[in-house]
Amino acid sequence: MTDCKQFCTFFLNGLFFGVEVLKVQEVIRYQEMTRVPIAPAMIQGLINLRGQIVTAIDLRCRFEMPPRPEGQLPMNVVVRSDDGAVSLLVDEIGDVLEVPDNAYERNPETLNAVARELIRGVYKLKERLLLILDTEQAVSLPAAFNRPAPKGN
Amino acid sequence: MANTPIDEIVKEFLVESYENLDMLDRAMVELEKDPRHKASLDNVFRTIHTVKGTCGFLAFSRLEKLAHSGENLLSRIREGMLPLTSARTSGLLSMVDAIRHALATIEATGLEPQEDYAAIIQQLVLLTDPNASATAPEIVATTPVLVPMAAPAEVAPAPAESTADFAASLLPLPVAPALENVAPPVAPPPVAPPSAPITPAVDDSQPPLATQNPADAAMPKHSAVSDSTIRVDVSLLDKLMNLVGELVLARNQVLQFTTQYLDTSFLATSQRLNLITTELQGSVMKTRMQPIENIWGKLPRVVRDLATTCKKEVRIEMAGKETELDKTIIEAIKDPLTHIVRNSVDHGIESPEVRVQRGKPAEGCLKMRAYHEGGQVNIEIADDGGGIDSERVKQKAVQRGLITAEHAARMSDHEALHLIFLPGFSTAEKITNLSGRGVGMDVVKTNIEKIGGTVDLQSQFGEGTTLKIKIPLTLAIIPALIVTSGGDRFAIPQVSLLELVHLEAEQARQQIEFIHGVPVYRLRGQLLPLVFINRELKLDDQTVNAAASESLNIVILQADGNPFGLVVDEINDTEEIVVKPLGKQLKGVTCFAGATIMGDGRVALILDVMGLAQRASVVTEERDRSHGESSAHARKTADTRQTLLLFEVGAGSRMAIPLSVVARLEEFPQSSVEHSGGQEVIRYRGQILPLIRVSKYVLTTEGAPPGKDEPMQVVVYSEHGRSVGLVVGQIKDIVQEAITVKRHALGNGIFGSVVIQDRVTDLLDVKAVIRRADPSFYPAKDADLAAA
Secondary structure, three states: OOOEEEEEEEEEOOEEEEEEHHHEEEEEOOOOOEOOOOOOOOEEEEEEEOOEEEEEEEHHHHOOOOOOOOOOOOEEEEEEEOOEEEEEEEOEEEEEEEEEHHHEEOOOOOOOHHHHHHEEEEEEOOOOEEEEEOHHHHOOOOHHHOOOOOOOO | OOOOOOOHHHHHHHHHHHHHHHHHHHHHHHHHHOOOOHHHHHHHHHHHHHHHHHHHHHOOHHHHHHHHHHHHHHHHHHOOOOOOOHHHHHHHHHHHHHHHHHHHHHHHHOOOOOOOOHHHHHHHHHHOOHHHHHHOOOOOOOOOOOOOOOOHHHHOHHHHHHHOHHHHHHOHHHHHHHHHOOOOOOOOHHHOHHHOOOOOHHHHHHHHHHHHOHHHHHHHHHHHHHHOOOOOOHHHHHHHHHHHHHHHHHHHHHHHHHOOOOOHHHHHHHHHHHHHHHHHHHHHHHHOEEEOHHHHOOHHHHHHHHHHHHOOOEEEEEEOOOOEEEHHHHHHHHHHHHHHHHHHHHHHOOOHHHHHHOOOOOOEEEEEEEEEEOOEEEEEEEEOOOOOOHHHHHHHHHHOOOOOHHHHHOOOHHHHHHHHHOOOOOOOOOOOOOOOOOOOHHHHHHHHHHOOOEEEEEEEOOOEEEEEEEEEOOOOEEEEEEEEEOOEEEEEEHHHEEEEEEEOHHHHHHHEEEEOOEEEEEEOOEEEEEEEHHHHOOOOOHHHHHOOOOOEEEEEEEEOOEEEEEEEOEEEEEEEEEOEOOOHHHOOOOOEEEEEEOOOOOEEEEEOHHHHHHHOOOOOOOOOOOHHHHHHHHHHOOOOOEEEEEEEEOOOEEEEEEHHHEEEEEEEEHHHOEEEOOEEEEEEOOEEEEEEEHHHHOOOOOOOOOOOOOEEEEEEEEEOOEEEEEEEOEEEEEEEEOOOOOEEEEEOOEEEEEEEOOEEEEEEOHHHHHHHHOHHHOOHHHHHHHHO
16 A cells, blocks of 8 residues: 565664665675775775775764674675765675565654664565665765865874 | 757767867967968867857847847958057957857856847957957957947947847848958948848858858868867776786786796787787776867967956967977866966066066067976976066065065065965965956966976076976876885875985994984985885884984975975886775875775885975975075085085174084074073073074174064084074085185174075174173183184
């Protein structure tokens, strides 16, 4: 009776996230990357994606979550943004889910500032909650970084 | 047809007409120089005729009418019935401007402008009258004013023109016959129209022209050229360029594999791939290359108009028109170049009277030169005008509040010249519509720097000014030096590379010196600040500590004319790299200009030398290191030379002290000065450092007292474990010189004078100054000795 949306899902620090399927360009395994010195911490490095240079953003860092445990390699969710492809580094990839629109609910007011900025809303699934990531926000630097890196230290 | 928002035909008409008009500008100016140059005249005529014809076809009647009146005039000139005077040229040029304006309106709205161009048309009609021409006043092309003239018969056309739009299409008719019969010199054409039959203008006017046009002979050649070329969308070329970039990367990767396999056919194939790719890359690059003439071509017209307006005589000379540049770069330098040329004519070249007075030919000369050099294009714009008065520049800068008075006093001439690149600077006494609004040179500079170029200015007051622009050939694929540091690879654009220096551990220990913890290297007698990339980019701190014990690789780079040494772990190779932009997340990181993909498929960052230099504070606006000058000196003089620190005290008096007595050079904010026992002191490294203002103790022309915001330049002098700070005006340079004292004992505090860098420089007697300022500085015995 209601419309459905498809989401590409992934796990991050135990939370279950979704990105609209149409926004996802591809999902790839961990890639060697080139670090960018003196860049904001959330920028993990640059990936060569078939001749295209893609910036990799560590979502854990963006969400101000603790770093990934040693030895666990992240996966790349390459999303399309206004500024070309950007790769989001996540813990683990889930299935592509079709969820009904009526399971949607807005963020509870109690979310902290970072989460409120990055999470658009929540789908109540049977066994867990699916958090919808705002990709444009996720690939942008937090407001505090939006000026040139300070000189020196 | 014309009412629909720009269909294909109109678009083509616009493109073609713009091109034709550009050509027209050039031809006109040429024609003025040599009015009998038949080919140019035919060219001009044909162009106007084409515009007219197409306008008629597309029903742009007002524009057609305008073009027609121009054609009228031109046909008379072409038949030798009228001489081409300056007034006529101006009239024709103002018509060209009007047409261009109309084209712009058509491009924007799809409709021709409402204006009926009566003023210009009437002016053209008047100019067609041979009798009036003798008395015709000079008409300035940029401001087409209707000049009333005493030629009653010709005033008549005015009402005819203002009647109605459709009258316009009538106008051409009487003229076409006039073209055929050369006899009637001034058939007053515009008077006739009302009675003429209403037929579309094109039909009648074109055939006669086409058949009897003597220029027809040249036509086949012209069309042959247009047959062999096609118009290609620039975005398609861009895409092609990107693909070739990818191919180059893939080729590089394949070539790396060839070292691992011994299969000869594979080797041969990859060799072929290599060659073809290189050739393809070259050809694709070429499709985007355009001769600089494309923008230069417009300049003679600009200069001509401007010179007429300013009542100056200016000749423009161009060399290296065929020099080719990438299209994107051509676009980027178009406006800056025009601006520079305008400046040269408006501010640079003097009026004929002044020039004659100064013993120069009345006609000023603007020389433009373009040439390739070391993968870059150099463009020089030189005028033989009045040059820039650095004093006046300083005054203006002070007046406009861009710098403080005493900052100005301490400034070198070269620095002062560069003030004109500050935003909001202008020396023009009055604002004209041409220049003097104070927006300009700063925009020129930023625009050129945006595409990785540099601007330098040299000026001899009274002799002229030369502006030198260096720009890269292309932005897409650049040669770069690959270095490794802290385990990462970086590409350094070859453009900013000066040389490479390798120091063995032993040499490194001896030749790397520290000034207050800042490492410097003496390169042929010139102090070169060193920047450790590992420390700047926080890669890995080992090299910094190991500096004294390991061999060093120094990449000597140039940022804004300031050389500095970048210490890297390893220097690998030079390679052609494809520049890829960084994502928006990395825009704030100024040290990187982009990224590229290396042969092994990994990404490497491209260093932005300017950004890196800024981060490491190598580039400060203040210091004039006069690199070339002093290193040339260093080579000439023998080993008896002494190393001297040059500085300025007060207004423009240069002083020197041996570098050996200098402990450190420091900069303190004025606010940190404190007072103790009636003396100025400063807290410095946990001690109290007494300050001595040198200007108080030596006879100098008094400069203005330093402003509150200006940092003080302090030379720290140490002896017997005690230190004193000498406050000087501005640190200039460190030079090695063989000193010959030219004049002795000028007064207290000065040993004598020497000539350094072709300027008189006083040798400061540091001890005498300190003794006078602070008698307690030397222990009693020492003081006696020194006095003796």
